[in-house]
Amino acid sequence: MKPVRALLAHRRPAAVLVTALTLASGLLTASPPPGAYAADNGRWSVFPAAASAKSGESGERAAKDGKHRAYFRMKADPGRAVHDKVTVSNLAKEPVTFLLYAADAYNTPRDGGFAVREPTAKQRSVGVWTHLERSEVTVPANGRVTVPFTVDLPRTAPPGDHPGAVIALDKRVARAKGTGVGIRQAVGARIYLQVKGERTPGLRVQDVRFDYEVPVLPGLGKDATVTYTLVNSGNVLLAPRVDLKAEGLFGRTSFDSAGNTLPAELMPGQRVRITQKWAAPPPLDWGSVELTASDKGGELVESASTAYRTVNWGVLAMFPLVVVLLAVGVVVRRRRARTAAGS
Numbered sequence: 294m295k296p297v298r299a300l301l302a303h304r305r306p307a308a309v310l311v312t313a314l315t316l317a318s319g320l321l322t323a324s325p326p327p328g329a330y331a332a333d334n335g336r337w338s339v340f341p342a343a344a345s346a347k348s349g350e351s352g353e354r355a356a357k358d359g360k361h362r363a364y365f366r367m368k369a370d371p372g373r374a375v376h377d378k379v380t381v382s383n384l385a386k387e388p389v390t391f392l393l394y395a396a397d398a399y400n401t402p403r404d405g406g407f408a409v410r411e412p413t414a415k416q417r418s419v420g421v422w423t424h425l426e427r428s429e430v431t432v433p434a435n436g437r438v439t440v441p442f443t444v445d446l447p448r449t450a451p452p453g454d455h456p457g458a459v460i461a462l463d464k465r466v467a468r469a470k471g472t473g474v475g476i477r478q479a480v481g482a483r484i485y486l487q488v489k490g491e492r493t494p495g496l497r498v499q500d501v502r503f504d505y506e507v508p509v510l511p512g513l514g515k516d517a518t519v520t521y522t523l524v525n526s527g528n529v530l531l532a533p534r535v536d537l538k539a540e541g542l543f544g545r546t547s548f549d550s551a552g553n554t555l556p557a558e559l560m561p562g563q564r565v566r567i568t569q570k571w572a573a574p575p576p577l578d579w580g581s582v583e584l585t586a587s588d589k590g591g592e593l594v595e596s597a598s599t600a601y602r603t604v605n606w607g608v609l610a611m612f613p614l615v616v617v618l619l620a621v622g623v624v625v626r627r628r629r630a631r632t633a634a635g636s
Contacts, residue, residue: 314479316407316458332480336385337432339461339482341365342378342439364483365459371488372448379425379482380439381461383432390431391461393440395423398456398483398560405523405555405565409458409481419457419484422446429464444486452490453528456560458483485530495527496593498586499564503601505574517571519582521597522564523555530558533588537569539601541580548574548582574603 315334331340341362367375383389396409397420410416425442432438442459458481466475498521505517519539525531532554539548548571555565579602587594 314409314460314481316409316481316483331382332482333382333384334478334480336383336478337389337391337461337463337480338382338384339459339480340380340382341482342380364485366485367444368487368489369444369446371446371450371452371490373446375444375446375486376441377444378439378441379459380437381430381432382437383434386434388431388433390429390464392464393425393428393430393459393461394420395425395442395459395484396420396457396481398458400555400557400560400563400565402564402566405557405559405567407456407483407557409460412460412462418450418455419444419486422450423457423459423484425459430461444484446488450488451528452488453492453561454530455486455488456484456530456558457486492529493527494529494531494589494593495525496531496533496559496586496588496595497524497526498522498584498595498597499524501582501584501597501599503582503599505571505601505603507603517574517601517603519569519571519584519599520566521569521584522566523559523586524564525559525561528561530560531588531593532558533586533593535567536585536587537582539571539580539582541575541578545578547578547580574601577604578602579604 315332331338333339341364343361365377365379367377369375379393381391381393392412394412395416396412396414397416397418398407398409400406401408410420423442423444425440427440430438430440460479460481462479463477466477468475501519501521503517503519506515519537521535523533523535535553537548537550537553538546541547550569550571553567553569555567559565579600581598581600583596583598585594585596
């Protein structure tokens with residue numbers, strides 16, 4: 294997956310402050326520190342420190358065989374703690390001061406991308422349980438600072454997957470000329486925390502809809518869309534695959550779109566509303582759209598359907614009348630021709 298960029302905005306008096314956030318996605322991104330997997334914006338990067346993770350019970354090794362990690366992956370029982378370190382690398386030629394904080398992750402409702410809660414938002418898991426030794430660091434030009442942190446799980450921590458991130462937010466606010474918009478940039482390293490206990494995957498498909506502005510005359514319409522909602526009803530991260538297929542008159546396949554996926558994993562308790570474009574649907578057709586969502590090697594399979602039509606029934610109902618009028622016109626012309634010939 295590519296790095297996800299999420300825009301988080303809130304209004305300030307006489308201005309709008311926008312935070313541009315880049316999150317580590319598990320792949321090597323542009324201009325990272327040598328040998329490290331990181332999220333970066335070209336000026337600084339954030340990534341797990343290259344050292345073994347330790348915990349009170351079962352923290353996973355942070356770097357196996359000397360290799361750097363792409364993100365934080367942790368596993369522990371409720372009531373235990375996981376210890377690790379995050380590194381902030383300054384790629385600029387001047388010192389930069391950053392605010393450090395942890396936050397819960399969520400799926401963006403419109404496309405399912407990976408995003409995190411703002412520091413002022415209510416946190417429920419990773420954002421509450423993570424305690425950084427420093428909440429602010431000044432990183433020298435072309436330098437690095439490594440900060441230890443602890444994820445302290447309460448005894449009541451619910452089992453399952455709890456995604457989040459450690460964020461480094463630039464304290465400076467850049468002003469966009471002539472717009473009254475202030476921009477603060479942040480970079481984050483993802484955390485995938487698994488609380489031990491019963492794992493219950495769950496996937497649902499809801500509210501499948503077909504939308505199309507049926508034209509007055511066939512063939513003049515715009516593209517259609519199929520919209521549906523995916524819901525993670527369990528406590529396990531999912532990577533659902535969605536197949537769409539429309540069957541029209543006489544069982545003919547009018548639309549087939551297989552292997553659709555989200556930009557990021559579908560997180561527990563999250564729902565995402567997806568819109569799939571159907572370009573140039575057939576002008577005179579009706580039938581049903583079948584949707585199948587699956588995950589976990591086919592263990593989770595959910596199906597739903599909706600009816601569709603691309604024909605204007607009003608126009609179609611007028612066709613017999615048009616045929617009758619044409620037939621009457623032909624008969625009238627023939628009679629007039631015979632009358633003219635007899636005279």
